[in-house]
Each structure stands twice: as C-alpha cells, then as structure tokens.
Amino acid sequence: xxxxxxxxxxxxxxxxxxxxxxxxxxxxxxxxxxxxxxxxxxxxxxxxxxxxxxxxxxxxxxxxxxxxxxxxxxxxxxxxxxxxxxxxxxxxxxxxxxxxxxxxxxxxxxxxxxxxxxxxxxxxxxxxxxxxxxxxxxxxxxxxxxxxxxxxxxxxxxxxxxxxxxxxxxxxxxxxxxxxxxxxxxxxxxxxxxxxxxxxxxxxxxxxxxxxxxxxxxxxxxxxxxxxxxx
Amino acid sequence: xxxxxxxxxxxxxxxxxxxxxxxxxxxxxxxxxxxxxxxxxxxxxxxxxxxxxxxxxxxxxxxxxxxxxxxxxxxxxxxxxxxxxxxxxxxxxxxxxxxxxxxxxxxxxxxxxxxxxxxxxxxxxxxxxxxxxxxxxxxxxxxxxxxxxxxxxxxxxxxxxxxxxxxxxxxxxxxxxxxxxxxxxxxxxxxxxxxxxxxxxxxxxxxxxxxxxxxxxxxxxxxxxxxxxxx
DNA sequence: GTTTGTATTTCGAAC
DNA sequence: GTTCGAAGTACAAAC
Numbered sequence: 001x002x003x004x005x006x007x008x009x010x011x012x013x014x015x016x017x018x019x020x021x022x023x024x025x026x027x028x029x030x031x032x033x034x035x036x037x038x039x040x041x042x043x044x045x046x047x048x049x050x051x052x053x054x055x056x057x058x059x060x061x062x063x064x065x066x067x068x069x070x071x072x073x074x075x076x077x078x079x080x081x082x083x084x085x086x087x088x089x090x091x092x093x094x095x096x097x098x099x100x101x102x103x104x105x106x107x108x109x110x111x112x113x114x115x116x117x118x119x120x121x122x123x124x125x126x127x128x129x130x131x132x133x134x135x136x137x138x139x140x141x142x143x144x145x146x147x148x149x150x151x152x153x154x155x156x157x158x159x160x161x162x163x164x165x166x167x168x169x170x171x172x173x174x175x176x177x178x179x180x181x182x183x184x185x186x187x188x189x190x191x192x193x194x195x196x197x198x199x200x201x202x203x204x205x206x207x208x209x210x211x212x213x214x215x216x217x218x219x220x221x222x223x224x225x226x227x228x229x230x231x
Numbered sequence: 232x233x234x235x236x237x238x239x240x241x242x243x244x245x246x247x248x249x250x251x252x253x254x255x256x257x258x259x260x261x262x263x264x265x266x267x268x269x270x271x272x273x274x275x276x277x278x279x280x281x282x283x284x285x286x287x288x289x290x291x292x293x294x295x296x297x298x299x300x301x302x303x304x305x306x307x308x309x310x311x312x313x314x315x316x317x318x319x320x321x322x323x324x325x326x327x328x329x330x331x332x333x334x335x336x337x338x339x340x341x342x343x344x345x346x347x348x349x350x351x352x353x354x355x356x357x358x359x360x361x362x363x364x365x366x367x368x369x370x371x372x373x374x375x376x377x378x379x380x381x382x383x384x385x386x387x388x389x390x391x392x393x394x395x396x397x398x399x400x401x402x403x404x405x406x407x408x409x410x411x412x413x414x415x416x417x418x419x420x421x422x423x424x425x426x427x428x429x430x431x432x433x434x435x436x437x438x439x440x441x442x443x444x445x446x447x448x449x450x451x452x453x454x455x456x457x458x459x460x461x462x
Numbered sequence: 463g464t465t466t467g468t469a470t471t472t473c474g475a476a477c
Numbered sequence: 478g479t480t481c482g483a484a485g486t487a488c489a490a491a492c
Binding site: 001003015016017018020021023024025028030031034035036038039040042044046048049050052081096099100101104107 | 232247248249257261262271273281330331335339
Binding site: 279314 | 479480484485486487
C-alpha cells in the first residue's frame with residue numbers, strides 16, 4: 001500500500017463527471033491497483049476512488065497546467081470501461097509504501113440470518129406456545145422466514161428483519177394473502193419481528209392485523225449460549 | 232490526519248458484532264475524530280470504521296492479551312449510541328500525522344442533464360425530421376426527458392441516460408403506456424438514448440418496440456460549439 | 463427531527 | 478454472467 005499526502009486536483013469522468021479543486025489530501029494506492037482520495041473527514045467514503053481492476057499510469061503535466069497550478073505529476077487511473085480518475089499532484093508532503101499481505105478478512109456476527117436461526121431455535125420468544133414448523137417456508141412468491149404453529153394448531157408466518165420497515169410489512173402481507181388462499185394453511189396470522197421496528201412499520205402492521213415483536217438479540221444469544229452450556 | 236500502519240486486531244460491537252484477526256493494516260484517524268481500518272485492497276469500503284462524531288481513547292492492554300498477542304496499546308473508539316470499535320495494536324510499522332485543512336469539496340457535473348440539453352438543441356441527432364416539443368414533459372408518473380414530434384406529426388418520447396440500463400427502459404415503457412392512453416398524444420413511440428446502452432437494455436428495448444440510440448457526447452458538444460461560433 | 467430516495471453505491475448470494 | 482437484495486450502508490433532500 002502506498003500512502004501519499006499531497007496537494008492535488010482530481011477529476012473523475014465516468015458514471016458522472018466530478019472535480020476536486022487543488023487541496024491537500026491523502027491518496028491511497030492499494031495492492032489490487034485500486035486508488036482512493038481522502039479528505040481529513042469522514043471515515044467511510046472517499047472523496048473519489050477507482051475500484052479494481054484498474055491501471056495507474058504516471059505522466060508529465062502539460063506545460064500550462066504545470067505553470068498555472070504547480071502540477072508536477074499526473075496520475076491517470078483507468079478502468080476497463082473507460083472510467084478515468086486523473087490526479088494532478090502538486091506538492092508532495094509524504095510518500096511511503098508498505099507491505100501488508102492478504103487480510104484474513106472480517107468475521108461478521110449477528111446478521112439477519114443469525115437472528116432468524118436464533119428465533120427458529122427459540123420460537124416461544126415470539127409468543128407463548130409457538131413451535132417451529134419450518135424455516136424458509138417456500139411460497140410461490142418467495143420464502144417466508146419462519147413458519148410456526150401456535151397452541152391451537154393455527155399457522156403463523158414470521159418475517160424477520162434486523163430493522164423492520166414498511167417494505168418488510170408489505171412483503172409479509174403478500175405472503176399472508178397468498179397463504180390464506182391455501183385451505184391447508186388458512187387461517188395464517190403474521191408476526192413481524194425485528195431488533196428495531198420503525199413507527200410507520202408498526203402502524204402499517206397493526207392496520208393490516210399483523211402483530212409485531214421487538215427482538216432482544218443479546219438476550220436470544222444468551223439463551224443460545226445457556227443451551228449450549230446445559231446440553 | 233494520522234496514518235498508522237500496524238499489526239492489529241479489531242473488534243466492533245454495535246449494530247453487529249465483527250472481528251478482524253491480527254494482521255497488518257492501515258488505520259486512519261481523521262481530523263473529525265473518525266477512524267477507519269483498511270486492508271490492502273478495495274478502494275471504497277474500509278474493513279471497519281467509526282463514523283463521526285466519536286471519541287478515541289487509548290489504554291493499556293490487559294496482561295494476558297499483551298502476552299498472548301503482543302498487543303502494546305488498545306484504541307477504543309466510541310460513538311454516542313454505544314457502538315464501539317476496539318483496535319488492539321501490536322507492532323507499529325509507521326505512524327505519521329499531517330495537517331490537511333478543510334477540503335473545498337466535490338463538484339459534481341450532471342452529464343445526464345447536459346446530454347439532455349444538447350439533445351434538446353439538436354433533436355435531429357436522434358432521427359431525421361425530429362423536432363423538439365418540450366423538455367421534461369410532465370406525466371402523472373414523472374417527467375419524460377424529451378417530447379419530440381416527427382415529420383408526420385407523431386409524438387416521440389425520449390429517455391436520456393448516460394448509461395442505459397434495463398431500469399431506464401422500464402421507465403420509458405411506463406411513460407409510453409401512459410401517454411398512449413391519452414388520445415391527444417397517441418400514438419407515441421419511444422427512443423432510448425444514451426452514451427452507452429447495455430446489451431440487455433438493447434434487447435429489452437427492442438422487445439418493447441422501443442428504438443435505442445447511442446449518443447456521441449463529444450460530437451454533440453462540438454455541434455454546440457460550432458453553433459455558438461456561427462451565431 | 464424524521465422519512466424518503468439516491469449512490470461513481472459496494473458486496474454477496476442465488477439463479 | 479446476470480439479477481436480486483442487504484449493508485454497521487452513508488448521505489442529502491424533502492417533509
């Protein structure tokens with residue numbers, strides 16, 4: 001990885017045309033050839049970037065820009081589809097290269113899938129007497145996250161979201177409409193479950209006769225660990 | 232901005248739980264307090280990050296981790312809602328700080344808007360005998376980029392994209408369906424125009440009876456300059 | 463302040 | 478390879 005701190009001007013021509021006036025910035029050139037330009041704020045998004053695969057070529061500035069802006073070097077980063085990032089470097093304050101090696105990669109925990117798995121193991125969290133029939137129960141328009149059965153034998157369709165929003169309620173509504181047309185399943189009621197559920201999603205769910213449940217992920221995980229310890 | 236290249240282990244607890252095993256990475260600490268951790272690939276997204284506002288505090292590792300992993304320093308980055316990024320530093324290969332100042336910011340240039348303006352000025356580029364009726368012709372479901380009329384007086388709806396993809400064809404299809412229900416407009420035919428048009432967009436357009444046209448942006452701009460010179 | 467929509471989205475999985 | 482959906486999405490505009 002090469003780290004360059006320099007006064008530079010950046011021009012991008014590709015999906016849009018963008019221009020960064022001359023200022024001091026960090027330019028990162030990574031081992032995969034990708035290039036990014038960072039300002040001194042914002043953690044997530046670079047000011048400008050070129051995703052790999054792309055190729056960097058260094059050239060001299062034309063005499064006028066060299067004279068006018070003090071540009072000493074021009075980096076041209078090109079993608080296969082012609083997208084171009086042009087970095088015109090003036091003063092270079094820092095320039096260093098480092099060997100990093102391949103990263104072992106991120107281990108994620110707690111995504112929607114895990115939430116679904118935990119709820120599948122502990123369906124009673126969603127309501128007294130509920131039992132799992134099937135995960136990812138397939139309907140013609142897609143899979144229902146959890147299909148449960150309550151104490152009286154009625155089916156319950158559950159949609160699990162990390163953050164419950166309106167579209168999730170719409171999705172569950174479509175499943176319920178469909179399932180309730182199947183005499184082997186009907187009547188099916190719905191539960192919308194999420195770590196968070198937006199106010200409007202709650203309102204819509206209630207309006208559709210769908211129950212909603214807030215899920216305490218940490219508590220569920222605790223139950224799971226307790227299980228592992230017990231058995 | 233502080234640049235640190237170090238062997239480190241990273242743990243994030245917040246909206247999810249994530250873990251990065253010990254490896255050499257770049258850690259960026261920006262002037263707004265934000266922190267990001269980069270591997271030696273991918274331009275856009277850091278491996279891990281903490282968005283501002285957040286606060287960084289440095290502490291000693293507990294003796295066991297210090298002994299086991301060689302951790303010499305622990306950085307704890309906390310957001311207001313409790314999200315925490317913990318960076319456990321072992322070997323530090325590089326550590327430097329730089330004053331960058333406030334960035335003047337990105338200037339985006341709407342190529343699509345310009346393309347539309349140029350085509351409005353030169354509608355015959357899209358076909359013999361075509362003349363402009365209106366730009367941004369409003370339908371109940373949104374504006375059609377260009378409404379033209381051909382030599383026989385029939386209307387032509389034009390959708391302009393820098394990169395034509397399937398969704399653009401779908402959009403134009405909706406406009407055409409609607410406009411063709413208006414007896415004052417019907418029959419309306421469609422032209423899908425773009426600097427690039429993806430193969431599947433071409434296929435879909437053809438299938439829908441929509442013509443597509445590749446636009447030479449530079450040539451159009453040339454025509455525009457020529458006009459300015461003439462008049 | 464909250465909701466909605468966009469992004470040079472990126473990224474991964476399913477098909 | 479293409480399409481679809483999720484993301485610790487981030488980010489800006491509209492309400």
